[in-house]
Amino acid sequence: MRWWPRTVRWQLIVWLMLLEVLSVGLFATLLVNIERREIRQRALERLAHQANSVALQAEEAYRQQHPEMVLPSVRMMGEAPSVAQAKITDAAGNVLFVSGGEASASPLEPAEKAQIALIHDHEPRVFSFGNNRREGVKAIYDGANVRGYAWVETDHSWDTEQVKTVFRSSFSFGLIWIGASGLLVLLMSRSISRPLSVLQGGTRALMEGTSAKFPLPVTVENEFGDLIQAFNRMVAVLEEQRSGLNDTLSLLDSMLANAPIGLVFFDRQCRIVRVNQVFAEMTGVALSRHLGRTLPEVLPERIATRLEEAVRHVIEAEQPVHDLELDGKGSEPGAMWTWLVTTYPVRPTPEKVRWVGAIVMDVSERKRSEDALRRTEKLAATGRLAASIAHEINNPLEAITNLLYLLRRFCQLDSVALNYVTIAEREVRRMSEITQQTLRFYRQSTLPARASMEELLDAVLAMYSARMGTLGIAVERDYDPSLDVFCFAGEIRQVISNLVSNAMDATAGGRLMVRAHRSRDWVHPQREGVRITIADTGSGMTREVQGRLFEAFFTTKGATGTGLGLWVSHEIILKHHGIIHLRSRAATAGGSSGTVFQIFFPDNEELTSRVLAEVQVASKE
Numbered sequence: 001m002r003w004w005p006r007t008v009r010w011q012l013i014v015w016l017m018l019l020e021v022l023s024v025g026l027f028a029t030l031l032v033n034i035e036r037r038e039i040r041q042r043a044l045e046r047l048a049h050q051a052n053s054v055a056l057q058a059e060e061a062y063r064q065q066h067p068e069m070v071l072p073s074v075r076m077m078g079e080a081p082s083v084a085q086a087k088i089t090d091a092a093g094n095v096l097f098v099s100g101g102e103a104s105a106s107p108l109e110p111a112e113k114a115q116i117a118l119i120h121d122h123e124p125r126v127f128s129f130g131n132n133r134r135e136g137v138k139a140i141y142d143g144a145n146v147r148g149y150a151w152v153e154t155d156h157s158w159d160t161e162q163v164k165t166v167f168r169s170s171f172s173f174g175l176i177w178i179g180a181s182g183l184l185v186l187l188m189s190r191s192i193s194r195p196l197s198v199l200q201g202g203t204r205a206l207m208e209g210t211s212a213k214f215p216l217p218v219t220v221e222n223e224f225g226d227l228i229q230a231f232n233r234m235v236a237v238l239e240e241q242r243s244g245l246n247d248t249l250s251l252l253d254s255m256l257a258n259a260p261i262g263l264v265f266f267d268r269q270c271r272i273v274r275v276n277q278v279f280a281e282m283t284g285v286a287l288s289r290h291l292g293r294t295l296p297e298v299l300p301e302r303i304a305t306r307l308e309e310a311v312r313h314v315i316e317a318e319q320p321v322h323d324l325e326l327d328g329k330g331s332e333p334g335a336m337w338t339w340l341v342t343t344y345p346v347r348p349t350p351e352k353v354r355w356v357g358a359i360v361m362d363v364s365e366r367k368r369s370e371d372a373l374r375r376t377e378k379l380a381a382t383g384r385l386a387a388s389i390a391h392e393i394n395n396p397l398e399a400i401t402n403l404l405y406l407l408r409r410f411c412q413l414d415s416v417a418l419n420y421v422t423i424a425e426r427e428v429r430r431m432s433e434i435t436q437q438t439l440r441f442y443r444q445s446t447l448p449a450r451a452s453m454e455e456l457l458d459a460v461l462a463m464y465s466a467r468m469g470t471l472g473i474a475v476e477r478d479y480d481p482s483l484d485v486f487c488f489a490g491e492i493r494q495v496i497s498n499l500v501s502n503a504m505d506a507t508a509g510g511r512l513m514v515r516a517h518r519s520r521d522w523v524h525p526q527r528e529g530v531r532i533t534i535a536d537t538g539s540g541m542t543r544e545v546q547g548r549l550f551e552a553f554f555t556t557k558g559a560t561g562t563g564l565g566l567w568v569s570h571e572i573i574l575k576h577h578g579i580i581h582l583r584s585r586a587a588t589a590g591g592s593s594g595t596v597f598q599i600f601f602p603d604n605e606e607l608t609s610r611v612l613a614e615v616q617v618a619s620k621e
Contacts, residue, residue, distance in 0.1 A: 016185045017178060024174030028167065035166040039159050043082070047136030047154050048124040050077060050086075055124070055138035055150035058088055062142050071097045077152060084155040088140070090148045108151075112137075116149065132156060195224035199231060206235060262339075262360030265346065266311050268353070270294055279360055282339070303328055307358070310343045314356045320344035337364040378553060382564070390435035397432045404428065423462060430490050448605075451489035453516045453530060454481045460496045461514065464504060472509040479516035485530045486605045491572045498565040499534045499597050505557065506538030506595065521600060522579060529578075529602040540593035541584040549582065577602055 054077050061069035070088055077086040078099020087106060088097040093113050095103040111129035115137055119125050124138040135153040139146050202216045215232040218225045256263055262279030266272060272290045280287040285298045295304035295311075303326050310321045324341040340363045346355035404425045407413070413421065457479060461468075468475060485492075503512055512535075519531035541549070541556075548554045550570040555563035573580050579600045587593040 013182060013185050017182055020178040020181050021174075024170070024177060028170035028174060031170050032163060032167050036163050039162050043134060043154055043159050044126045044136075046082060047126045047134060047152055048138075050080070050083065050152040051124045051126075051136035051138040051150050053077070054086055054088070054152055055140045058140045058148070058150055059142070062140070062147055075099050082155055082158045084153045085151075086153070087151045088148055089151065091146045093149070096148065112151070119149070195220050195228060198228060199224075202228075202231060202235070206238070262358075262362070264290075264358045264360065266356045266358070268315055268355075270308050270311050272298070273355065282360065282362060300328060307341060307343075310341065311356045311358070314343045314345050315353055318345050318353050336367075337362065338367045339363070394432070394435050397428055397435065400428050401425070401432070423459065426459060427463065430493060448486060448488050450484050450486055451492065452481075453479055453483040453485060453532075456489060456493050456496060457514055457516060457532075460493060460500055463497070464500055468504060468512065471504060471507070473504060473507055474511045476511060476513040477515075479514070483516055483518070483530065485601055485603045487576065487601055487603075491576075492601065495569040495572050495599065496532065496534070498569045499599075502565065503534060503536035503538060503595065506540070507536045508538075510537035510594075512536050519600060521602060522581070527602045527604065529600055529604070532599045532601070533596065534599075535594065535596040537592075537594045540586040540595055542586045546582060546584060573599060573601075 054073060057073040058070045061067055061073070074086045074088055074097045077083055083099070085106065086099040087095050087103070089095050089108060093108045093116055095106055095108065097103060098106045109129070112135065115125060115127050118127075119137060119139050121139065122141070124136055126134065126136045128134050133153060133156065135151060137152075138150045140148045140150055198216050198219065215235070216228050218228050256274075256276045259276060259278065262282050263274075263276045264272060264279050265274040272293055272295075275287065275290040277287055280290060283290075283298050290298060295308045298304075299307065306324070306326060310324050313319075313321055321341075321343045324343070326339040326341060328337055340361045342359045344357050344359075345353040346357050348354050404421055408418065408421050408425075457477070461475060461477070500512070500514070513533070515533040515535075516530060519529060521527035521529065545556060550566055551563070552567040553563035554567075570580065581598040581600075582596070584595040585593050
């Protein structure tokens with residue numbers, strides 16, 4: 001209500017004024033009602049007395065045989081302020097004398113005539129008739145006989161004026177009383193409103209966080225003064241608690257912001273209410289866009305569903321959920337991530353769980369480390385097995401080498417057969433080098449030297465020529481016969497062999513292109529070397545396969561593949577400070593497919609010799 005005062009001071013005054021008005025009104029009403037009853041009673045008594053007086057005077061005049069004296073008595077009574085009219089009638093009710101006017105003009109009314117039969121002997125009668133009119137009547141006796149009746153009618157306005165006088169007096173008294181009370185309350189309210197204003201200003205300053213107004217001044221020595229002092233003590237305690245709370249909140253915010261783990265809090269509707277930067281980075285959604293959102297809005301559906309189930313379980317069972325493992329794919333091809341989540345209830349009061357907190361740890365690195373450890377164990381077991389196999393096949397290889405030597409020296413072979421024997425000796429020598437390398441853990445069995453790229457590439461293609469003919473693969477060669485490079489020829493041949501073999505596995509009835517030419521390092525253009533390109537028109541590879549292509553034991557060949565060929569080749573290339581580049585397109589409906597490997601080997605005798613020295617030092621350690 002806009003008209004209602006807002007201050008305590010004026011509210012107190014208004015309420016007191018209303019109370020005073022109500023009290024004075026009730027008092028005036030009660031007083032007027034009492035006075036009205038008393039005036040009515042007095043009027044009845046007065047009428048009886050006046051009627052009796054007129055009757056006695058008429059009896060006296062009739063007894064003295066002076067009926068002319070009756071009229072002056074009637075007129076004298078009619079002049080009384082409380083009398084409206086006085087009259088004398090005979091026993092039949094005919095008007096004989098009247099206080100004003102002619103007697104014939106003021107006959108008795110039927111209601112008046114009806115009262116004649118009700119008049120008791122020697123007792124005046126007062127009655128009401130007409131429009132609130134009152135009249136007194138008394139029989140006039142002449143001895144024992146009724147000579148007539150004396151009638152006196154009261155003036156109603158005179159009685160009403162008396163009531164109005166009482167009402168005006170009560171109203172005047174009420175106004176004086178209300179004014180005096182209002183002035184008194186106005187003076188007294190200042191002792192109440194002033195300390196209340198001080199408390200109001202202090203409360204507002206407390207809400208706004210302004211501490212400059214404290215302590216509040218104590219201006220009165222009463223209950224309000226005690227209240228202000230108590231308020232000052234409360235503010236001092238609150239300031240101390242607020243300071244401690246701010247320190248605690250600062251510590252918690254610092255922990256939340258700088259914790260190396262993801263922290264997120266949910267309400268009972270599984271909406272996010274607080275989150276730190278680590279969790280925002282884990283989800284890939286901006287920190288400000290988490291608040292008020294649900295899990296399906298910030299996480300993949302499968303992950304969001306499992307985490308939301310854990311949150312709801314905490315809300316319903318009021319028990320934490322430990323070590324919930326969630327995994328998914330990253331944005332990069334082949335990238336995987338793993339989260340370890342613990343959800344727990346947050347209770348502001350012991351009765352009910354209000355929030356649910358979640359601790360999210362990214363254990364992807366630990367997972368990858370465990371996988372790497374398992375792969376290392378596999379590699380170690382594979383190495384031990386390879387060493388054992390290499391030791392077992394080393395003696396048969398020596399025997400084959402000797403037999404090929406004897407075949408070349410003592411058998412009369414034509415040129416074609418001698419060429420095959422030469423190829424066999426070279427491949428057996430390479431096999432012997434591989435076995436020796438396995439036994440010595442990458443201890444180089446030969447020294448680096450100039451190697452003809454034509455011989456390396458032709459040897460590998462000649463070895464697989466029969467298989468390529470069976471698969472219907474057309475070979476395209478493009479390399480200079482004079483091209484050579486300072487390298488470990490056996491290892492380079494192994495890399496080329498692995499790439500050609502994989503191209504044959506992915507290609508049937510297509511083309512295989514082998515090129516080699518002089519080039520420069522893509523990263524360091526000042527380094528010169530040889531670039532080898534092996535391309536096929538096979539089925540190609542997806543982005544996921546390309547991302548894991550050089551991982552140990554990763555294969556797309558099922559039970560026929562070991563997953564070690566490209567891994568070993570990659571290690572050889574890195575050992576030679578080379579670079580390998582891959583482009584591949586998977587087969588699609590109506591589209592072309594294929595794979596291109598480009599390898600750069602630096603042609604630097606000093607660098608290659610340094611690589612040999614590093615390998616020898618590593619093998620001794």
